[in-house]
Amino acid sequence: MNLAKEGGLRRSLWLGGVFALTVGLTIIVGALQSPRAAAQDEYHFLDPPMxxxxxxxxxxxxxHSLHALAHTEPIYDRYFIQASQESGGELEAYCASCHTPIGVLNGTIPFAEPPSGPEDTVLASKVEQAGxxxxxxxxxxxxxxxxxxxxxxxxxxxxxxxxxxxxxxxxxxxxxxxxxxxxxxxxxxxxxxxxxxxxxxxxxxxxxxxxxxxxxxxxxxxxxxxxxxxxxxxxxxxxxxxxxxxxxxxxxxxxxGPNIVFADEPGAEDLRELSLKLLRKAATLDITGATYEGGRISVDIDVTNKGAGHSIPSGITELRQVWLEVIVTDGDGDAVMHAGALDAAGEIKPDTVVYTTIVKDAEGNATTKFWLTEEKASDYRIPARATLSETVSAAAQLGPGEYTVTANLLYRSVSPFGLGEVGMPEGEVIVPVIPMATAQSTLTVE
Ligand code: HEC
Ligand code: HEC
Ligand code: HEC
Ligand code: HEC
Ligand code: HEC
Incomplete structure (x- = not known):
């Protein structure tokens, strides 16, 4: 229990009244006359339900927010454990100062020993656990x-x-x-x-x-x-x-925010809906040209950040991925080109237009373990209100006819490679690929 002895007890009694009261407003009037809670030096943070x-x-x-889940959600948890183990615990207070600030202020984190698994990061205090x-x-x-x-x-x-x-x-x-x-x-x-x-x-x-x-x-x-x-x-x-x-x-x-990996519990439907809306208002796509020449299809696309107050993606961009998928189909609906598809391991294929940040560690290897960053190898994202013009092309054998060109802008919060780097057991979290924007056009081959 986190509450200071005496003041905390008074506060608990008081709040008992308030809980009961959601049922009947009369009790509160009495409760409000109760002595005010703890003096400054005994003040401890209160649990959110209070x-x-x-x-x-x-x-x-x-x-349901990611602020509430900031210490407990399993993706953070795995990265935190990895960072702690790699630094002999040195990084714990740094990470937790944002992810469970009360855990740090109360002195619970750093832990005595680096956690060896998720069971070791569960905090006894509810308010520290509350991110x-x-x-x-x-x-x-x-x-x-x-x-x-x-x-x-x-x-x-x-x-x-x-x-x-x-x-x-x-x-x-x-x-x-x-x-x-x-x-x-x-x-x-x-x-x-x-x-x-x-x-x-x-x-x-x-x-x-x-x-x-x-x-x-x-x-x-x-x-x-x-x-x-x-x-x-x-x-x-x-x-x-x-x-x-x-x-x-x-x-x-x-x-x-756009990360809905954990917005699947009952009660989070409204948040999930709002998140999908936020993603849909973030960007637009415009196909400005599609040609077929010398055995190659080329599609020109303008990608505009119209709704984010910062770059797309933003935040922890070492993990976040936004990319362009371009599908060209023939009259029967069969794909003659599919750029930006995922490979069998769920990774984005080479030659895809990807908006993300790639950082490298001391050995020059790309990593999502961002605390190992020694160098930003690339940082290609869509700045607020900017339009980037992209060309996506691929070899194809096309006969004369009309083809449909579809472009999609897709978002996901982390790749399988990232989850693998921190030892996330396969299938433990499902990271959806979410369409942010789409556009269609036609390609006529004479
Ligand atoms: C007994 C009821 C009660 C409890 C419990 C309570 N509050 Fe309040 N709080 C109020 C009332 C009433 C107001 C005034 C609302 C208004 O004026 O619109 C208020 C106002 C606030 C404000 C607005 C302050 C401002 O100046 O803008 C914040 C922030 C706030 N509370 C946070 C909290 C937090 C955090 C907790 C838990 C630690 C908490 N409250 C617990 C009743 C409560
Ligand atoms: C990440 C920080 C953060 C957390 C966590 C947070 N708040 Fe707030 N809260 C804010 C900010 C910022 C505002 C001012 C919003 C504005 O006016 O645009 C606010 C406003 C409020 C207000 C004034 C009324 C309103 O909603 O605008 C109350 C009351 C309040 N918060 C209570 C709470 C309670 C209770 C919780 C936990 C269940 C909570 N807050 C969690 C940042 C936070
Ligand atoms: C005490 C530190 C702290 C403060 C202050 C704070 N945040 Fe956060 N915020 C976090 C952390 C940590 C996360 C990530 C939690 C996770 O995903 O594990 C987060 C996540 C978010 C997300 C979710 C992003 C996504 O990927 O979906 C949004 C949106 C957000 N914060 C907005 C805000 C806004 C707006 C404010 C100011 C009103 C604010 N935050 C203040 C620490 C903070
Ligand atoms: C004009 C609206 C707008 C403003 C202002 C804005 N955002 Fe956002 N934010 C968005 C949209 C839309 C997205 C989803 C697209 C994206 O991920 O960039 C987003 C995404 C995010 C994310 C998740 C990033 C990701 O790609 O996973 C975080 C964190 C965030 N915002 C925090 C902030 C903070 C902090 C501020 C203020 C400094 C802020 N936002 C200002 C609209 C806005
Ligand atoms: C200064 C504050 C701050 C510090 C320090 C910090 N984080 Fe975060 N972290 C955030 C914010 C804010 C977000 C949300 C950004 C977004 O949604 O794109 C976040 C998001 C994350 C995420 C993404 C979670 C998800 O579910 O997608 C991971 C993983 C993460 N942090 C791990 C760590 C680790 C490990 C450390 C220490 C090495 C750390 N963070 C240090 C503020 C911080």
Missing amino acids: CGACHQQQHAQWQ VSCDFCHSIEGYTELRNASYVVDRSDTKRGPYEDADAQGFHESAHSPLHRSAEFCAICHVVDHPVNGIHLEMTYQEYLESGYPEEGVICHDCHMNRNLGDEPRRLPGAASILGPERDHVADHYFV
């Missing part, structure tokens, strides 16, 4: 640098948020925090630099700064904490708490 007693919508959404959780984000009061988890945390019971006049009626103090309504808040963790050589491993915020969106006042939240996904209206009216007044904006806590 916050969820009064902030039901935030909790119902957050629990990037309510009480952590709402205790951030500042930062020292916009990268590598350089947050400054206030361990008092003041919760910081977007409102100037929030009144939590005695349960917690509230403070207006402009930082929480800014892209800088997200940048504290969404800029990942190599801990030794400083190479940018994730640079979503830098990409955002160059996107044109900051000048328009569009922030991360408008696309990732709002079911309108960046479109107007950008305000979602509602109540921020079962005990609070109507507000002109209550932000979504799904933190919707």
